[in-house]
Amino acid sequence: MPNTNTTVNASTYLSGLDCLRRIEATDKPSIIDAMSEIAPDLARLAVSFVYGEIYSRPNLSLKDRQLITVAALAALGNARPQLKFHIAGALNVGCSAAEIIELMMHLVVYAGFPAGLNGVFAAKEVFKDRGLMFDPAPQTSPAQNERFSMGWNALSRIDGHAGEQVIAALADVAPDLGRFIIEFGFGDIYTRPGMNLLQRELITVGALTALGTATPQLKVHVHGLLNVGGTREQLIEAVIHVAAYAGFPAAINAMFAAKEVLDERESEPQSAAGSSPPSASR
């Protein structure tokens, strides 16, 4: 059974308050006033549980947690006030404007262009409110004749066989969908600078956990997170973290999917060594 010795102590609320103050960069977190006349207990529980218990856990930095939070909220697309709050919070704990924008572009692959565009619009408002000058450095995508090969190499390196198997499985029904995943998802997006692969896999796991509609892809990116150097502990923390933003069912279901992949990898160590494209269709 869970270890009851680790139940939080009475200082949880205060440590949560300290954490929330850092994220909101204020001494008086706005949720307390906003809830005071209508649901003070909700503010108290948010402070003590979300910021006191979840955020205080090890294995993910505060910056990592904010990136995962922003990814989850942008992917869901139904909580704009919290999305803006946590974009600001991400900036307050060390994320750069460029990382926020790169995160939104990354999400296009998993939640679609509207999610990415609305995420950028939300970020634009937050940047403007802060008078934050942001000068995006446009990246050139790979040349057309290199998108496929660069994308394939990225897919093989990141998702390994799990990713290759998806492409192979699409070959006889919609090969172009597989090609788009390689060329656009991995060729155009994953090869961009601005976020490292570990950050990309952490936000992918966060977004897919929150969406709750993409279990097969979540499993592929559990492999991906571990293939690019993420640890079992980081994976589990990222999934637990999302419980605060998408609810416990989302986290529980994602955790069981993660567990399947972890057990599978223990029984037969995965090789993330890239394969040559032809192997993808065998």
Next chain:
Amino acid sequence: MPNTNTTVNASTYLSGLDCLRRIEATDKPSIIDAMSEIAPDLARLAVSFVYGEIYSRPNLSLKDRQLITVAALAALGNARPQLKFHIAGALNVGCSAAEIIELMMHLVVYAGFPAGLNGVFAAKEVFKDRGLMFDPAPQTSPAQNERFSMGWNALSRIDGHAGEQVIAALADVAPDLGRFIIEFGFGDIYTRPGMNLLQRELITVGALTALGTATPQLKVHVHGLLNVGGTREQLIEAVIHVAAYAGFPAAINAMFAAKEVLDERESEPQSAAGSSPPSASR
């Protein structure tokens, strides 16, 4: 085949209109004017099908139906106008402001803090529009050293073995996620006064049916609804009711999940008698 003798009769529209008038507390339901110049048929079908056919069904009170509606819309988080409309409707048919707020706090467990917070913000606007004075009575959570035991007892009583099995299954991958479910979900939330357990299970079933991403949890709470005194008829009505707000696929998929649990319970009667925590990890 379905019994065609029960097909609605020509007075369905009028009975639906009466029902909608009670919910909106007006002689002239706003949907009719709002749709008159663009989609009058949609207003007509909403009145006759949703309010004439679904709401007129037995086994759930009008108040129960409004709580389920509010839970479904708040969990989805993508239909704010309807959420505010039905929060007002819930008040109009006898729900208290305190119940609405408690419902939003309960949803945090299943749809996350943003869903609960945005639900409270929507309720705050509705209360303000009505000049409804609401003085929340803050509840104290269980003492830290009692959260786990009180949560465990609530989990065992409500979800029975189905809930205990979830905790046990998490034990070797993320025991703290299991602990959070017990301490926060059941210790902090389910033990609160303000909604009885049957109401909590009805809104949980409504929210999980609408989300459509939490079938395993829906099955656990089908057990939960029946364990706390809900009937098979109430369960089926709650699922049918959500078809109006989340569409037929959500209701159909939830109904098949409910059916699995109902069949299982018939073949082997469940005991909802609480077990001692240790049994959870066997």
Next chain:
Amino acid sequence: MPNTNTTVNASTYLSGLDCLRRIEATDKPSIIDAMSEIAPDLARLAVSFVYGEIYSRPNLSLKDRQLITVAALAALGNARPQLKFHIAGALNVGCSAAEIIELMMHLVVYAGFPAGLNGVFAAKEVFKDRGLMFDPAPQTSPAQNERFSMGWNALSRIDGHAGEQVIAALADVAPDLGRFIIEFGFGDIYTRPGMNLLQRELITVGALTALGTATPQLKVHVHGLLNVGGTREQLIEAVIHVAAYAGFPAAINAMFAAKEVLDERESEPQSAAGSSPPSASR
């Protein structure tokens, strides 16, 4: 492996720009200015990938693609700016106001009344902005005593045995939910003029692909699309198209569901010939 010879060439951006200009009916697509100071690459990728690569594909007309886009966005309900943009775009490429409204009414069956109502409200704003006068011609639903038989005939004709099996499976747990599907979904909605059955099945596939929570229903409507004259190529294009609006996981998961149905139909040719209701419960 995917055919790399088909990778897009350097003119993709320009052809995408031409396509977007047609959809937005402007020489200067707004996304370019909106993104210029914050995420120019996102605008570039949207133009080249979404409009240059996806929209330029064969088997679906530009009008079909806009109807599918609007259906996907209205069903998701979390991307209002894009929903309004694409409602306007649908009108710009030949959809009528009546078709847009009919689409929203159709979606009620799959995403619920709030999705349909909010879709109509969004359309109302778009029509108003354009000074588009729209005079809806109210349709009368089938008479009460004909709703079931007309609905059953439509269900049998469209979904065939796959649809009948759903009704039969509901018979012993919630027969009235099955009756509502027949009377409301098929009797009231599918029998309406204003959209042909192929359009209805294309938008149903688009909406269910985007939602990602209704795989069983998506499979039923893959049968439906093919039963009403849709082709395998149109089906695959509709699913690929949604990748742009709901992300690749939604499209990948829908494609695998579609593949199952396509393989099943190849192994045993389906008969879409209507059955008499009694057979539904055998």
